[in-house]
Amino acid sequence: MDLGIAGRLTRASIASPLTPLLLIASVLVGLLALAMLPREEEPQISVPMVDILVAANGLKAEDAVELVTKPLEDIVKGIDGVEHVYSQSLDDRVVVTARFFVGTSADAAILRVHEEISANLSTIPLGIPEPLIVGRGIDDVAIVTLTLAPRADLAPAAAERWDDNALYNIAEELLHELIKVEDVGLTYIAGGRPDQIRVEPDPERLSLYGVTLNRLVEKIENANRSFVVGRIRKDNADVPVVAGQTLSGMPDIGLLVIATHDGRPVYVKDVANIVVGAAPLEHQAWHIEPSVDGDMRVLPTVTLAIGKREGANAVVVADRLLERLETVRGELVPENIAVHVTRNYGETALDKADELLLHLGIATVSIVILIGFFVGWRESGVVLVIIPTTILLTFFASYLMGYTINRVSLFALIFSIGILVDDAIVVVENIVRHWRMKPGADPVNTAIEAVAEVGNPTIVATLTVIAALLPMMFVSGLMGPYMAPIPANASAAMLFSFFIAVMVAPWLLLKFGGGKQAVGGGGGHGHEGRMSxxxxxxxxxxxxxxxxxxxxxxxxxxxxxxxxxxxxxxxxTVKLLPFDNKSELQVIVDLPEGSSLEATQRVLIAAARKMADLPELAHIQAYAGTAAPFNFNGLVRHYYLRAAPEMGDLQVNLKPKHDRDRASHDIALDIRARLAGLDIPEGASIKVVEVPPGPPVLSTLLAEIYGPDAETRRNYAARVRQAFEAVDFVVDTDDSFGHPTQRLRLSIDQDNLEFHGVEEEAVYDTIAALFGGISVGYSHRGAGANPVEIAIRLPKADLGPGERLLSTPVPGRDGIVELGDVVEWKYEEASYPLFRHGGRFTEMVMADLAGQYEAPIYGMFAVEDAIAAQDWGVDGPPEIRYRGQPDDESHATLLWDGEWEITWTTFRDMGGAFIVALLGIYLLVVGQFHSFKLPL
Structure with missing residues (x-):
């Protein structure tokens, strides 16, 4: 009898003393891999995003596009590995974003952009500063965030003594300790205000003493210089010579002589107020906790965001950080300051991995019990050894392939248990059947013949299963790394299951009672079991x-x-991926451009109070004018650039999922319903953002509007937004163009400028220092303390056009001249922001989906029906496209993007690969049965 590959493997191993050693070695290497594999909640997707920030001072958005944006886009599009180029042009600034193909190294992406920009700086117009290049990747996402706030159980008076400045100083010291932990990556502080020595000039006193603001700035800058000028010889040694000094505090600055007036010296303190304290209030953060009376405690806060290095184990790094925190907490953090762990991806990754490993164990036990009932209990004992061994070897293969333990890779193992046990069941059942049919025969030879009988079909079955799984390996885009662990791990499990089934299973059967009759099973007609x-x-x-x-x-x-x-x-209904049960949600607040920080604060606090009685709520962090620590979703959506007074974030932290009855998605729906009745300014938007179950996108439902000119695009986008809002399950609708605000323009009166003999540069420097402030150096405190910035700027309350500011002196030919004599001011309309994608102008309408239909395809069809129901007049409705930007932009076009793009790409790639897989399966079956017709 031709034993075939399977039979020969069984003959070599069934009585070999190496077989138990091979079994033990497999278990040991698997356990070692299980201990070494990094554990993460989500697959680590490398999708580098490089932002190019340009200060286009003095340019309107329309001019910035032509002079700055388009040349930069041309440079970036030619860089190897760039998949998408987005740009946003506004008055006085430009942001160009290069998104690289998935899998590109973040370091390589940033380096390529730097090199190309540096090599083509000549294309940047004269007067435009060199671009700032900021690269972000998955490892920049903080795995641990620590929020410092006064303890909520303290009396209000005790809590109020800790403002955001004091908390920032504590956080800064704590951060210096935490970065000592091995494998810590990017760290930063969100919220809070650092110390600052602020020189607040008084325009009236400057005029009184005949001192210009330019002179004040120049004096403090020069007085705070220190540099090495050379070396001298002293006592046969080289001694460096240092010129200058550094200002050590308020007295040093205040006593600087800036001029003389009526024969006596004029000091800095005579023309300016010197304030030592926190930096001006340009952003604010709070920690909000529900109180026992049903209200909320709103406390100042700062948050430390701590990332990890590439390839580091999130669980290990997070544990080390928290251990280090406990070590230094008593030394650096006062007792009446609470440190809340508001994000711990190490803990959630461990919980998710343990939960899925538990399910893996439950699935294994279930299969063993089924085999015990329908084949035999001794045979089920064999399977009880084979399945864990196969899974452990799969962990070893996963380690070699560079994967991590996450919910996707563990799902692959749970998914594959049902098929990886097939080889073992077929082999075990056939050996038992042969033993029953030949009770007096040699059990070893009988077992070898039994394996040989089913060997080739088992090999073909194993290969066909692998061929059916492999198409998922060829999915491109963001979905690729999510799906790749499934075919990789499942295919490895199938291969290992075959070898263990034909090598280890026969040996185990012999040891568990070789050749003896077992209960159940099936054979010929006279040996049938119940199932047969x-x-x-x-x-x-x-x-x-x-x-x-x-x-x-x-x-x-x-x-x-x-x-x-x-x-x-x-x-x-269908959806690409189901929602996961997370412990965090985000509420994004966007007020009309130009809204004050105070207005944003009011909306944020009001929104937080709407959630006060949520039973699942742990606490909330509110950020106004600054970005909250971003997650992977925020990385793709650029939430880390949300640093304007009209922008606010609520980071909603829920209780652990085992302490609540509702899933995070249900809670998000509840929060959205609560916020629907919130009183917000006209033009404001509030969005409830969940952590997506799969790869993040700019928006779940995203329509890009193309057209011949800006006005046409905005008009069509406004009508499309109306169609979005007409669909009841389309929520959180927003657009990209917003509502432009006014801005103040100060222009020079050239006639008066010439008459008074004033230099334009002096006027511009004065205006810049008055309205924007200027940093003139640092005061070095020594003793390991951080230097304190010295800044010259007016108090926020004094900022505004009026006689007082316009009386600020500027240097003229014959003495000082008031600023108001040489400048004119007027209000003008700001420009609409201009967005471009792939080198084409576009407007975007964005929304989410909530309720019964949460897949983008339902929203798209419903919106298209609403568009068709509108009266579009002679111009007609926009052309609808599902793939690719339009070639002809003479007429308005709507291109669906967002989650639809990922859905389309996934099924397109899987469909094409599956056709190839079917061909491969067909060839395997033809080779097995030697028939072209039978496989059909």
Whole structure:
């Protein structure tokens, strides 16, 4: 008898003393890999995003596009590995974003952009400063965030003594300790205000003493210089010579002589107020906790965001950080300051991995019990050894392939348990059947023959399963890294299961009672078990008659086709990935451009109070005018650039999922309903943002509007937004163009400028220092303390056009001249922001989906129906496209993007690869049965 590959492997191992050693070695290397594999909640996707920030001072958005944006886009588009180029042009600034293909090294991406920009700086117009290049990647996402706030159980008076400045100083010291932890990556502080020595000039006193603001700035800058000028010889040694000094505090600055007036010196303190304290209030953060009376405690706060290095184990790094925190907490953090762990991706990754490993164990035990009932308990004991061994070897393969333990890779193992056990069941059942059929034969030879009998079909079955899984390896885009662990781990599990089934299973059967009769099983007609008899009774009447066989196939075919109707009539809805049960949500608040920080604060606090009685709420962090620590979703959506007074974030932290009944998605729906009645300014938007179950996108439902000119695009985008808002399950609708605000323009009166003999540079320097402030250096405190910035700027309350500011002196030909004598001021409309994608102008309408239909395809069709119902007049509705930007922009076009793009790419790639897989399966089956017709 030709034993084949399987039979020969069984013959070599069934009685070999190496087999148990091989089994033990497999378990040990698997356990070692399980201990070494990094654990993460989500697959680590490398999708580098490089932002190029340009200060286009003095340029309107329309001019900035032509002079700055387009040349930069041309440079960036030519860089190897760039997949998408986005740009946003506003008055006085430009942001160009290069998104690289998935899998590109973040360091390589940043380096390429730097090199190309540096090599083509000549294309940047004269007067435009060199671009600032900021690269972000998945490892810049903080895995741990620590929020410092006064303890909520303290009396209000005790809590109020800790403002955001004091908390920032504590956080800064704490951060210096935490970065000592091994494998810590990017760290930063969100919220809070550092110390600052602020020189606040008084325009009236400057005029009184005849001192210009330029002179004040120059004096403090020069007085705070220190540099090495050379070396001298002293006592046969080289001694460096240092010129200058550094200002050590308020007295040093105040006593600087800036001029003389009526024969006596004029000091800095005579013309300016010197304030030592916190930096001006340009952003603010709070820690908000529900109190026992149903209200909320609103406390000042700062948050430390701590990332990890590439490839580091999030669980290990997070544990080390928290251990270090406990070590230094008593030394650096006062007792009446609470440190809240508001994000711990190490803990959530460990919980998710442990939960899925538990399910893995439950699935294994379930299969063992089933085999015990239907094959035999000794045989189920064999399977109880084989499945964990196979899974452990798969962990070892996963470690070699560079994967991590996350919810996707563990899902692959849970998914594969049902198929990886097939080889073992077939081999074990056939060996038992042969032993029963030949009770007096040598059990070893009988087992070898039994394995050889089913060996080739088992190999073909294993390869066909792998061929069916492999298409998922060829999905491109952001979804690729999410799906890749499934075919990789499942295919490895199938290969290991085959070798263990034909090498280890026969040896184990012999040890568990080789050749003895076992309960259950199946063989020939005289050796049938319960399942075999049941199958025979069911199948024989169908197979006995040709008419019955065709009738049965027809019923199955009709039922299959009929089941697809359930998708068409929406009795069964679809979604690319189900929502996961997370412990964090985000509420994004955008007020109309130009809104004050105080207005943003009011909306944020009001929104937080709407959530006060949520039973699942742990606490909230509110950030106004500054970005909250971003997650992977925020990385893709550029939430880290949200640093304007009209922008606010609420980071909503929920209780652990085992302490609450509702899932995070249900809570998000509840929060959205609560916020629907919130009183907000006209033009403001509030969005409830969940951590997506799969790869993040700019927006779940995203329509890009293309057209011949800006006005056409905005008009069509406004109508499309109306169509979005007409659909009840389309929520959180927003657009990209917003509502432009006014801005103040100060222009020079050239006639008066010439008459008074004033230099334009002096006027511009004065205006810049008055309205924007200027940093003139640092005061070095020594003793390891951080230097304190010295800044010259007016108090926020004094900022505004008026006689007082316009009386600020500027240097003229014959003495000082008031600023108001040489400048004119007026208000003007700001420009609309101009967005471009792939080198084409576009406007975007964005929304989310909530309720019964949460896949983008439902929202798209509903919006298209609403568009069709509108009266578009002679111009007609926009052309609808599902793929690719339009070639002809003479007419308005709507291109669907967002989650639809990922859905389309995923099914396109899987469909194409699956056709190839079907061909491969066909060839395997033809090779096994030597028939072209039978596989069909």
């Amino acid at each position: 008899r049941l199958y025979r009774k069911t199948a024989r009447p169908i197979l006995k008659s040709k008419a019955r066989s065709w009738t049965f196939l027809l019923i199955v075919g009709v039922a299959t086709v009929a089941s697809t109707v359930m998708f068409a009539n929406r009795s069964v």
